[in-house]
Amino acid sequence: MISTNRTLSGSSQSPRSPSSQPPYLSVSVTDPVKLGNGVQAYISYRVITKTNFPEYQGPEKIVIRRYSDFIWLRDRLFEKYKGIFIPPLPEKSAVEKFRFSAEFIEMRRQALDIFVNRIASHHALQQSEDLRTFLQADEETMDRLRAHETGIFKKKPADLMQMFKDVQSKVSDVVLGKEKPVEESDPEYEKLKHYIFELENHLAEAQKHAYRLVKRHRELGQSLSDFGKAVKLLGACEGNSLGKAFSELGAKSEILSVKLQKEAHQLLMNFEEPLKDYVRAVQSIKATITERANAFRRQCELTETIKLKEINLNKLSLIRSDKVGEAEMEYNELKAESEEATRLFESIVRLMNEELVHFQERKTLDMGIAFNEFARGQARLANGIADAWRSLLPKLDACSSS
C-alpha cells in the first residue's frame, strides 16, 4: 500500500460546492481484460470514479481505458503542470512472454490504480481538465485524443537524460555568443540534482536485489518440493519406521515449498514493487529537473535577447528610423514573453520546493510501510518453517524408538 497525500485534498476546493460532505475524488482501476488478437492484443481496465466534485458529470462514472490512455494523461499533466512531480507510470515495455502473465497484469493494474489516485489526491493535479477527460470521456473520444497526441509528447527516460545533458552543455551558446553552458548557479539546487541522480542509482540497486530475492524464494521453494518428492520415494524404498520418517519429512518439505511460493508473491507485491515505484518517482523528478533547466535556459535566452533588442531599439530611436515602431512592438512582445518565462521558471522553482518536502515525507511513509510488510512476511515465513519442522520432531522420535 502506498500512501497518497490525502491531507491536501479538498483544501482548495471550489467554493461553489453545495454538498455538506467533504469533497472527495476516488478512483479505482479494476478488471483487466484481454482484448484484440495476436500482435495487437492489449489489456483494458475498468476505471471507476466516485466523486462529488461539481466539475464532474455525476457521483459515479465507469469508463474503459487502456495503458496508452494513462500515458496520454501523464504526458498532458507533465506539459501543463511544470514543477510538479507527476506520479510515475509502470514501465511500458515488457518481455513479450510475460506481457499477459497474471502476475504482470496484476502488478500493472495495481500501479495504475496508485497512479490515478495520486493524481486525484494532489491538490493541484486533481483540478486538471485532462484528468476529467480521462475519467469521464467516452471511449471514442479517448481514442481520438490518444491517437492525436501519439509521438508528440513521447519522452523516454533516455531522451530526458539527453535533453538534460544538452542543457548542461551547448546550443544556446550559439544564440548568445557565449561559451559557457547556461545553468543555474544555485549551490543548493546543484546539491539536489546530485542527490536525485545518486538516489536513483542506489534505489535501483536495492530494487534489483529485492527482485532477485523474490526469485530466490521461488527457487528455494522449488528445490524443497523436489527434495521432498525424492525423499518420499526413498522412504517408500526403505519401508518400516525409517521409511515412515522419510515420508513425513518429504511431506513437510512439500508443504514448506508452498509457503515459500506464497511469500515470494507477497515479497514481489509489497516490497519489490514499492521499491520500483520509488525508483520511478525519482525518474519523474529527473524529468521535472529537465523542465526546470529548459525554463531557466529560455528565461536566460529571452533576457539576453531583450538586452540586445533594447540596445537596438535605442539605436534606432536615436537615428529616428522608421523601423522604430516595429522594433518597439517586437520589444514589447519579447518583454511580455520574458516576463512569462520568468514567471514560469519561478513557479517551477517554488513548486519544486514544495513538492520536495512532501515527496520526502511521503517516501518515508511509503518505505516504512513497505519495510514493515517485508518484515512481517519474512517473520511469518520463518515462523511457519520453524513450526512445520518442530511438529515433525515427535513423529521422528516415534519412528526411531519403534
Add this chain to the structure above:
Amino acid sequence: MMCIEETNLHESREEMESLILDDSSNGQSHSGAKLVLNHDDPLLSSSSSFMDPQNPNSISILSSHASFNAFLDPPSYAEAIFTSFDSSSNGHDQIPLFSSSNSNPRSSDYLQISVSDPQKEQELSNSLVPGGTTYYTYLITTRTNLPEFGGSGSEFSVRRRFKDVVTLSDRLSESYRGFFIPLRPDKSVVESQVMAKQEFVEQRRVSLEKYLRRLAAHPVIRRSEELRVFLEAKGKLPLPKSVDVASRVIDGAARLPRQLLGEEAIDVNEVAQPAKGGRDLLRMFRELKQAVSNDWSSVKPVVVEEDKWFLEKKEKLMEFEQELSNVSQQAELLVKAQQDMGETMGELGLAFVKLTKFETEEAVFDSQRERAGDMKNVATAAVKSSRLYRELNGQTVKHLEKLHEYLGIMLAVNNAFSDRSSALLTVQTLSSDLASLHLKIEKLEAASAKIFGGDRSRLRRIEELKETVRATEDAKICAEREYERIKENIRSELERHDKERHDDFMSMLRGFVVNQAGYAEKMANVWETLAEETNAYVKDGS
C-alpha cells in the same frame, strides 16, 4: 568441541556499519562443506566478528530464547546450532576419530588414525629419467589399544605413499570377499595434473584420512592383518603388490593336500580366487564366456532356489541406490538454493547500507533522517538473516553428507555382491568341468571296452582323467566353501549395514530437522524485531 554460550550480543549501529563496509576477505572456508561457498563475499569476513569476542569458537545468538530451550533437549540442539565451525581442524572432516560404537560392543576399544605432514620424496631406482620422479608420502599416526597392536595403549607412526594405499585396498578386497569394504580414494590421475600441487596433496591427505578411518570403523576389517601391517610396519610396506597366490592363507583350502598332477594340476588355493588375475588363463576365458556381467545382474545359469534371498536383496538394494542417488542430487540443489538465498539477502543488506549512508550524508529534511534510520534497520535484519542462512547451510551440508557417504557404501555393497557372483561362477565352472571330464571318461571307457584285452593308452588316459576328476572335485568343494563363506559374510554385513543405516539416517533426519527449525526461529526473531521497529507506519498510515 561444543560450547553452549548464550550471550546477549547487542550490536551497536556503528559496529554493524564497519562490519559490512569492511571489505577485507578473511577467506576462511568452512571445511566439511561439500559445496564451495563463495569466498569473495565480504560478508564472510564479518562472521568472526559476529561471534562472541570472549570465545571465538562459539556462535552467539540473539536474545530471548525461551522458545528454543523449552522444546529442544539441549544436546541435540547444541549439536545442531552451537557446534563451532572446525576452523582449527584444518580440513579434518566430520568422521569421528572413534570408530562407531554401533559396531564395537566394547566402547573402550579404540583405533584412531590421522594422516598428516605430506612430504615430497625422490624415486630412488629408475635412473632412466635424469633427476628421477618424485612422489609424496604421508605420515600415518595411529593411537590404539586393540590387542592386535599390543593391547596396552600405544601410539606410532609410519610413512606411506598413495601406491601403498592402493596395495592395501587390493589386498583387502581379496581377503575379505563378501564384506562391504570401504572404497579407497581415487587415483585422480587427471586431477593430479590439472590441480595446483598443494591443493591436490591436501585433498589427497583428507581423503586418505577419511578412508583409513572408515576402515578402522569396520568391525572386521579393523582387526585385519593387512591393515595392521599398513599402520605399523616400518619402512617399506610388506604387502604383496600383485596377486601372489602362493603366500595366501585361504580358509579351508589350506588344509587340503596339494596335488601336482602335471599340466592339468589345479592348485586348490587358486580355486578360491576368481580366475581373473590368477594363473589359470584357461578358466578365465571360460568364465568370461559364461559371465554376462559381474555387476548387479545375475550370472547365467544361476536360478537356484536358495539364491532367491540374494536376488531379492539385490533388487531392493539397486532400487535403494537409485532413490538415494536422487535424494543426494536434490539435496545438493537444496543446499545451493539456500546458499543463493543467503547471498542475495546479504547483497540486499549491503544495498541498504549504502542507501542509509547516502541518505544520512545528504539529508536536508528530517523525513530523510527518519528514513535513513529505517533503512539501517532493514540492512541490519537482512545482513543478520544472510549470515543465518550461511550457518544453516553449513550445518545442512554436514547432515546431508551422510547421503553421499551411503552412496559410497553402496559401491562397497556392490563389490561384495560381485564377489559372490564370481565365487558362484567359479563353482559352476568347476561343475561343468567335472561334467565334461566325466563325459570324456565315459567315452574312453566305452571305446576301450570294444577292444579286446583293453587299450593300454586309453586306460592310462582314463586313469589320468580320474585323477583330474578327484582334484577338480576337491577344488569344487573348496570353491563351494568359499562361496558359502562369502554369502555368510554378505548376510552378516547386510544385517550390520541395515542397522547402521537405520541409525545413521534417523540421526541425519533428526539433525536436519532440528537445524532447520532452530535457524528458522532465529530468523523469525530478526524479522520480528524489524517489524516492531517499523510498526508505527502501519498504525499512522492509511
